[in-house]
Amino acid sequence: MGIKVLLVDDHAVVREGYRRLLERTGDIEVVAESESAEDAYRAFCDLSPDVVVMDINLPGTSGIEITRRITTREPGARVLVFSMHDDAMFASRALQAGARGYITKASAPDVLVDAIRAVALNKVFLSQDVAQQLALQAIPGQQLPLNNLSPREFEVFRLLAEGRSVADIANTMRLSQKTIANYQSNIRQKLELTNSAQIIRLAMSHGLVDSGSR
Numbered sequence: 001m002g003i004k005v006l007l008v009d010d011h012a013v014v015r016e017g018y019r020r021l022l023e024r025t026g027d028i029e030v031v032a033e034s035e036s037a038e039d040a041y042r043a044f045c046d047l048s049p050d051v052v053v054m055d056i057n058l059p060g061t062s063g064i065e066i067t068r069r070i071t072t073r074e075p076g077a078r079v080l081v082f083s084m085h086d087d088a089m090f091a092s093r094a095l096q097a098g099a100r101g102y103i104t105k106a107s108a109p110d111v112l113v114d115a116i117r118a119v120a121l122n123k124v125f126l127s128q129d130v131a132q133q134l135a136l137q138a139i140p141g142q143q144l145p146l147n148n149l150s151p152r153e154f155e156v157f158r159l160l161a162e163g164r165s166v167a168d169i170a171n172t173m174r175l176s177q178k179t180i181a182n183y184q185s186n187i188r189q190k191l192e193l194t195n196s197a198q199i200i201r202l203a204m205s206h207g208l209v210d211s212g213s214r
Contacts, residue, residue: 002029003120006049008040009033009082010058018053021109028116035059037066044070044077050120053112054099056083056090060172064090064097065155071098080119082112089146089206091130093154101125146206148190156183160196161203 005022007030009015015033022028032047034040037058044052052070056063067079080101081094091102100119103111107127118125149157152173159169166184170177193199 002027003051003116004029004031004047004049005116006031006040006043006047006052007033008035008037008052008058008063009055010035018112022113022116025113028113037061037063041066041069045073048074050078051116052077052079053116054079054081056081056085056094062155062158064093064151065173067094067099068097068151078119078122080115080125082115086129087206088130091126092147093151095124097151102130103127104129145191145202149187153183153187153190156180157187157191157199158203160184160187161200163196163200 005028007015007018007022009018012035015035019030019033022030031049032043034043035058037060040052040054040058040063043049052067054063054067058066063081063083067081070077070079075098077098079099080103081091081099082103082105083090083094084105086104086106094102100122101115101124103115103125104127106129111127115125115127146154146157155173156169159172164172166177166180170180173180187199188194191199191202193202
């Protein structure tokens with residue numbers, strides 16, 4: 001039997017290109033596509049694919065947060081994050097969330113195919129550019145401030161940087177407003193930030209939000 005893949009990306013044209021690439025292999029079958037994190041979670045629960053190919057930048061909840069939800073529900077789930085970001089911070093967060101692999105969209109097409117096959121066998125797979133960034137991060141003095149945040153705090157930080165309100169974030173993450181407010185306070189304390197503008201600037205510096213939209 002072939003490897004059943006759930007493909008998650010918010011751009012239909014991009015998904016179509018990946019589907020064509022993967023289905024030419026003969027051993028990989030795209031059983032479903034999702035354009036949002038919530039849709040991806042429902043599709044995972046309904047179909048139990050062998051591998052989830054997950055983008056990070058999705059509308060609403062991020063690919064990293066939904067990866068955490070998927071692997072919390074099913075610890076044996078195999079998620080491969082396929083993202084435009086080559087920053088070690090994103091790779092670290094994805095792996096902490098339970099992803100089995102992380103490759104960038106700058107990778108050659110055959111790297112995606114090799115990664116899916118490896119992750120399907122429960123192996124960890126990192127593209128070369130990401131592996132190099134993670135190695136550099138391990139050097140003393142290279143630790144990033146955002147690494148001090150817990151997975152939940154990181155997701156709240158990302159949403160705050162998008163200009164989302166506490167009420168909106170609470171609704172998105174299915175938590176109380178009080179809980180989100182507490183996360184917000186912890187984030188500012190850990191990062192030594194005092195206002196929303198500083199949160200946005202820090203997020204921009206790490207590519208978490210598009211500076212062109214601000």
